[in-house]
Amino acid sequence: MKNRKLLMIPGPIEMDPAVLRAIGEVTTSHVAPNFIESFGKSLELMRNIWESPKGQPFIVAGSGTLAMDMAVSNLIEPNENALVISTGYFGERYKNILETYGANVTILQAEIGETVSLEIIEKELASKDYKLLTITHVDTSTGVLTDPKPIAEIAQKHNTLSILDGVCATAGEETLQDNWGIDVVLTGSQKAIGVPPGLALLVVSERAMHVWKERKTNVQNYYGSFHNWLPIMTAYEERRPSYFGTPPVNLIRALEVSLTLIDKEGIANRVKNHIKYANAFRKAVLALGLEIVPKKEAIAANTMTAIYYPKNIDAAQFRKDIADFGVIIAGGLHAEIKNLYFRVGHMGAITKSDIVATLSAIESALEKQNYNFKSGVSVGEFLSNSN
Template sequence: MSERDLLMIPGPVEFDPEVLRALGAKTASHVAPEFISTFGRALKRLREVCLAPSAQPFVVAGSGTLAMELAVANLVEPGERALVVNTGYFSDRMATLFERYGAEVVQVRCAPGEVPDVAEVERVLAGGRFKVMTATHVDTSTGVLAPVEALVKAAGRHGVLSVVDGVCATAGETFHQEAWGADVYLTASQKALGVPPGLALLTVSPRALDAWRSRRTPVRSLYADFGEWLPIMEAYEAGRAAYFATPAVNLVCALEVSLGQILREGMEARFARHRRVAHAFRAAWRALGLRMLPVSESVAAHTLSALYYPEGVDAALLGRVREQGVVLAGGLHPQLKARYFRVGHMNVVGPGEVLATVGAVERALAAAGHRAEPGAAVAAVQAELLAAR
């Protein structure tokens, strides 16, 4: 990939230059006063971005999978029951994590591209004696947007802790953690939060922390134990240094910058911008005759598109698009991996990136022999963007 290629995969994404300058700055000591202040602001801002004023933020060096493991390791003990609302590849991973920590796992599944019925989930919750329920807000493998508000509220009605995997959603899809009653919202830095890979992030409700404090057995993982990280987070937010493991200093500095940008844009404005961008892409896909993996637009994410290759076209399309200066991602879901591709559209993506990407896809499809009216997709984007002004 050249420096001029446009990165349009569902993470890592294109990053704002100010964020990259923070990442590339001279590394400070993790106990330096200026870094203590920066880390403290980042924690406060994460709470604001997740709309969770009472939650405890955690910022830990690691991937989104570590964020998932932090939630699982601290909230379940061997023999307790966990319900996984399964919408794809990363729901499968969550189920695997629960099993590794000794939980009894029940799953409510659906076909790829669909979302489970909330009424069915509630029926399972009602008869289950579950400790925790998890749902993936946007499954990066399928581009499906789960009805997390309804799911979280259903869990709350049955006294079940709710964990929402927001790795491909946080700061891109509408989510009101405290108002909806979600106990844990977990994410990673490299998607709509707009920071290069390397940070696992969570906002944890007081109820979830109480459940952790009431454990009968120690957390099996040292690195994932809230007990090791909570004093660190509390100290930095209070303006004091503390040590368990060295923080990712430059990534935390980049996070503080990005979160500040997100809050200046405003959460509702940012959610709306991601919806506008997604609608513009969908207009293009319709013009090109491409079918989305999600079964309807009502369950399609606004942070990425998952699209079946048209008849006669295969994964060689991705190479043709790259020749046009745009990088896309192949399929990930094991059942469908060779049949579809994915386009990420989150963080700083705006009209210019949409038009460049759609133009590249249109030209690559034409080179692959796919028949569509020349220029129709770009025109559809322009019409959608103008109508949304």
């Protein structure tokens, strides 16, 4: 265990020591040669991690919600149709963002723990002309994983732009942006990217950039407009200084370090490790007799797990006992089941020993409430499946 509490929530996450060192470096000017190099390299590395050599990356100070906002505000125009494919809380958030910009929004809401079927999506897209659709790759409120590839294929068939909310997925779940034909893939720095909160990150396809350039009305968003940020991204990638708003220098330096680590490991290998640890963690949870929120293994996220409390467990005391053990987990987020489940993040630089410590904390907390299980079963199950 570390000499502090272990952060095992679905973001912010534990970070590589090299990233933490970068955050602590002396702050330089945003037009200093070393920072220009750092910013430019980060943009180039994003194309590798997103697997989008033709895409336009954006790095902007803000949260993942800003990335969601930028994707929509630059592409949608008033009274255009938008389709939201929702598997939890963050689908509803996208509905609210779209309506802010005057879109006519239809939401396809999955039941808790389920995904929306491709047949329903196809039928809805065929019913009228949709400008864009949004997909939540991993909904942080339910731990449900949606496969974006076939949805993007359907969107292309109907000439509809696709926006993938990868806030809890990018760099942890397989994402082949160009190959799959996804128009925007967005995330926040504090999830599987492995950097402290504060950066909105998105890569936009050539097709989506063309749609933005051809829009008939002005973007109703000053701070998030591509009009203001595209010249900045272009300049830094060409290793020239530029200015619109002061960038978070230390965060972008940390982003460069983290993206470099991911790129050296290879994004395919990084995703493979997430899948391995997630599968082993779920088996460990099931060995305790606990149930997860996703109703099928195939739609369970590899970056986090949403787990129902056992019956007759004091949820608040359970989480407190885990914290006293030295591990921080998250409570529920989805309004309909908020008090029925908890969430564990396992993405980024998380190690095998971190997950073992988390399972040990869960077992300790369960034991204090006289829950019936075989001591050590979850740790043993995890270790036997994580090699």
